[in-house]
Amino acid sequence: MASTESLFPFRRRAGLRLTFYGAWTPVLFFIFVPAAFTVVLSFTDIRRAPGVPWQWVGLDNYFRFFNPARLGTSLTVIRNTLVYAGLTVLIGCFVSLGIAVLLNGRIRGKTVARALVFLPTILGVTVVGLIWSMIFSVYGPVQEMLSWFGVSSNFFGEPRLALYLVIFVVIWASLGVTTIIFLAGLQAIPAELYEVAAVDGATAPQVFRHITWPLLAPTFTTTMLLNVIAGLQGYALIYVLLGTSRPYAETLGLAVFSAGFGGSSTGTTQGFAAAVAMIQFVIVGVVSIAVLLFLKRREAKL
């Protein structure tokens, strides 16, 4: 009887094996093979152009990225990536948490408010880019408001401002998903705990500190980790709003895109793009593991 249960829902071990290996086949084929192929490509000078011979170049692509002549540029790209990921994750998560707590309370028009918060998620990157490029146009409404105070801005054309404006737009666009995840986490907290706290006369900050915050920790960890990974890989809105020719706003994700798909005029190869992708992979892996360990430790302390 016990052996039958361990094989559930199959009656024989063969069925279990068949589904197990059957499920692994697409994982291997669609995830591990392309990943391994990317590693191999990073040691070549392969291009998109069909029929053009390619060669093994060893670690040249990696040396090229860290070449002293362009080390400053590469470090700027890495710094931009960390700034982009750091700000989108921290501001995005805490603003989303605040909105989720508000939406979880007893407020009027809660359903409409939730729909409005989630709306940008449905719009998609290109539409979001279009909307904000009009809002932050030099002839747009924000410029008009600035003119009331006698100032003006070039918005996305300002090197010192452009990346931060994109970060703002990214946070706006991703608030919906993060808020919904936090909302789901909040609704999983037993209502009895809040009732007991109310009977004990706990204030709202005390309730948040001692009930909501600790019980939301697993959700917070998951959300932070997902957002860190997405942030370190992010480039889509930078591409839509600024294009690929802004060194001051280039992230690793955009560098991979530019190298791989930036056009034949860029002089780059897909081998180089693969090498930058591998560098990005290592950075994403190291940062993600560090964030995970930190958050898990924090969870244990709460």
Place this chain on the structure above:
Amino acid sequence: MATRRMSPYLALAAACLMLVVVGCAGTSEPADEGSTTTQNSTPDTTAETPGSTGETPDSTADLSGQVNIIAPTNAPSDAGFQAVTEAFNEAYPNVTATYTGVAEYDTTRAAQLAAGTADIVVCFPRQPQEFTGQTASEDTLMAQAGQFVDLTDEPFMDNYTQTVLESPRSAIDGRVYAAPTGLAYATGVFYNEQIFEDNDLEIPTTWAELLEVIDTLNAQGITPFGYGGLDAFPQTLPLYGLINSMYPDDDAKWDLLEGLWDGSVDLTTGTPLEILERLQVVYDNSTDISPGMTIVESLAAFGNGEFAMVFDGTWDQKAILDVVDSRFEFGMFPFPGGDQAEENQFLSGKIELQLCVAEASENKEAALAWLEFFSQPENYTSFVENSGFAPAQPNIVTEDAFMESIAPYTDEFRLFWEAIFIAPQGLAPEGNTGFAYSLLEPFGSSTPEEAATAAQAAWAAVR
């Protein structure tokens, strides 16, 4: 309530079936997003259709098959290609030619060439420069690898201007793999003739005269310049105008490039520094919102009379015509960056879209027939009139008044700096174009001397 559980084997079989169905569903050819195509689309009624006799010569009836032409989408050139393709389909009843303007061109081209579905593509093979010692461009490598048909001995190539075909941006070791669809000039300035007339201004032919024009306009409260800096390249156009004046012919520009590569050109003194100093004057006299404007916004602002001159290439002359909407006359003059008028009397530019025939094409004969048809003077005239390109064939008479107006500046085809410049691998952004324009105000905060020093350091680091 009792429920029946689906057998796991049945579920597995159903999942496999779904995979097969999904896989099969992908066999129909999806339409390219952001693309335009002549097939199954209403012809552009504004496009001028090339003359077709309606009669079908015997030789054209013998040819059959399909020809797929792709190019980066752009409304005027799309209209030109569509008009020629429609006329070709009439002249060759057994051949179906399809033109598609593609938004994500490079990716689409790579995929279609790999799949063998593109017959004629836009490509830019160029002569590799030995002094660079680095790998040639992707299109050059493809041409050298025999991926494009060698067009050198095709009789229809005689229709094109020979100096254009012999340009290092066209021929590789004397062999030509691409037919030029036209030329574009980028070292001029579009100006508002009404503003010039109202302020008794003549077209400046020297730097000193340009400074006088700037002073007069400023005194009248008129902003001299504007450009669409948000789209990046327009801010380089005054730089290319200055380089064109200081290094007027192609040989001088090639020498400058070689000097950058071998270190014999010092960017921090003499002419290179003077270029940056004069560029700063242009930026200082441009509307403050130039870095934040798109090209479209800059043209609209020019059309609204917000500034007297706008930097853009001749490829946008039809767009300017639209935004100006007959409110005033406009023209173009070569940017007078040099001290002598003779240095500033030419426009330089680039070869526009170049057409290559894929060697792997299953319909090579039909593809060459399309290219031959395109190259016939009457069809080519129709194309340049629709596209707004300057002709790459001699003796093409168009009804384009703007092109006629700049004809005195384009007697001889000269390449502008962007078409010549080759950056070494690993060059930091400060060294790009050879002149660190992006460090000057309003994009950065460096003086011309500081910017020149940064560019010099960037080049020294890669030598």
